[in-house]
Amino acid sequence: MALQIPFDNSFVRLGPGFYQRQAPEPVRAPELIVFNAMLAEMLGITPGDARELAEVFAGNTVPEGAEPLAQAYAGHQFGTFNPQLGDGRAILLGEVLAKDGMRRDIQLKGSGRTVFSRQGDGRAWLGPVLREYIVSEAMYAFGIPTTRALAAVSTGETVRREGGLPGAVLTRVAASHLRVGTFQFFAARGDRSALKTLTSYAIERHFPGADGVTGLLRAVRDKQAALIAAWMSVGFIHGVMNTDNCAISGETIDYGPCAFLDNYDPDKVFSSIDHMGRYAFGNQPSIAVWNLAQFATALIQQLEDPNEVLEEVTAIVHAMPSLIEAEWLRLFRRKIGLVTVESEDMDLVSDLLQQMAENQADFTNTFAALPSGKARNQFTDPRAFDAWNVKWQKRLESESGSQIVMRASNPLFIPRNHRIEEVIAAALEGDFNPFHRLNRVLSKPFEQEAQDLDLQRPPAPGEAVEATFCGT
Incomplete structure (x- = not known):
């Protein structure tokens, strides 16, 4: 085999209580859609030809050194606890120590049934695979911590959802797949020994030097x-912030019904299963705090007397909202060209966002147009921007280099929902050129080329995507 993956597996050594060994299920006719050669090089992977890549990343051939398994975890789904979820359509092939010194998982998504599949078929269809590839790689280009996409392969098989859809497998790369729900799995079973093992492993892998339970929680x-x-700074809506979709590494994981804002609306929901708006754009900070509280609750179950750390743990969780707000303000300061700190900056940013909401201003294009002075064109009533602009210009008098700061902080291109839908529609007809083009543009989202300006355009009437779907 020409393809070589330098596996160095550690999770498997935790023992069978943490997973079930499971080989991926072969597919009928795998064909390589895309292979991320730059990521592969960083991971130390020696690629083979397209046929070999398709066979391995569809799950038909298990490469040397892989130890395929399905991980166990639990989770709160829309606030309701499920004590056993697990990898129902994913197989962890193993881990590599990449050239940057970081350990990373290599996982197949859509690779067939596992012991955790329940009533599912363990497969994925083409649309969600392309969506995750596009969005995760765009997030990486934005500089936002995220899982990455190594490959996408079509299977030559039909996946049954509401109708028949073409199957596909995504190869995902992650700092790890340890989730809040992984800790909840063992806490729900009262397995203190496993919790201690998992905590030690998590600290060693992600946060060396963290001091025990409270140190891990704080990290x-x-x-x-x-x-x-x-x-929040790029208008991203995860869509399904369940605790099983919350990676303790701090990476964005599980791109299901995710989407990006067009017009700014803090109450915006795209996910078709989020009927009550639990995971609306503006709710994401508070949900993150809620998820951390669930992590804390699970984590302390390993202690002889959890009450001994309850006060400290509570303080750690209660500090999170102010940390989110401080980082949010730092990022939004930069989005409007500010580096120095003034007490009125929160009001200045909040006022702009309020005017954007009231005037149906496009989130991405408004910030992207600030350096050129054309942001007012994004507002249904440009006078709303003009009034804010007077205060902004006065604030900028104490700054230098604002143009550079704004251009480095505001992407010109995002994976707009209607463009992703166009990509998927074309792929269903066998045309992957729009997919490759969108990925190319999003790999350099802060750079503008004249031939790509159409990808900046918000959806026209009739193009807007109102709902996104998990794809399971």
Whole structure:
């Protein structure tokens, strides 16, 4: 085999209580859609030809050194606890120590049934695979912590959802797949020994030097606070912030019904299953705090007397909202060209966002147009921007280099929902050129090329995407 993956597996050594060994199910006719050669090089992977890549990343061939398994975890889904979820359509092939010194998982999504599949078929259809590839790689280009996409492969098989859809498998790369729900799985069973093992493993892998339970909790809090603020700064809506979709590494994980804002609306919901708006754009900071509280509750169950750390743990969780707000303000200061700190900055940013909401201003294009002075064109009533602009210009008098700061903080291109739908529609007809083009543009989201200006355009009437779907 020409393809070589330098596996160095550690999670498997935790023992069978943490997973079930499970080989991926072969598919009929795998075809390579895309292979992320730059990511592969960083991971130390020696690629083979397209046929070999398709066979391995569809799950037909298990590469040397892989130890495939399905991980166990639980989770709160829309606030309701499920004590056993687990990888129902994903297989962890193993881990590599990448050239940057970081350990990373390599996982197949859509690779067939596992012991955790319940009533599912363990498969994925083409649309969600392309969506995750596009959005996760765009988030990486934005500089936001995220899982990455190594490959996408079509299976030559039909997946049954509401109708027949073409199947696909995504290869996902992550700092790990340890979730809040992983800790909840063992806490729900009263397995203190496993919780201690998991805690030690998490600290060693992600937060060397963290001091025990409270040190791990504090480290996870800080990572999550920074992550949520970063989401808000680009108008990203995760859509399904269940605790099983919350990675303790601080990476964005599980791109299901995710979407990006067009017009700014803090109450915006895209996910078709979020009927009550629990995971609306503006609710994401408070949900992150709620998730951290669930993590804390699970984590302390390993202690002889959890009450001994209850006061400290409570203080750690209660500090999270202010951490999110501080990072949010730092990022939004930069989005409007501010580096220095003034007491009125929160009011200045909040006023702009309020006017954007009231005037149906496009989130991405408004901030992207600030350096050129054309942001007023995004407002249904430009006078609303003009009034804010007077205060902003006065504030900028104490700054230098604002243009550079804004251009580095405001992407010109995002994975707009209607463009992703166009990509999927074309792919269903066998045309992957729009997919490759969108990925190319999003790999450099702060750079503008004249031939790509159409990808900046918000949806026209009739193009707007009102609902996104998990794809399971």
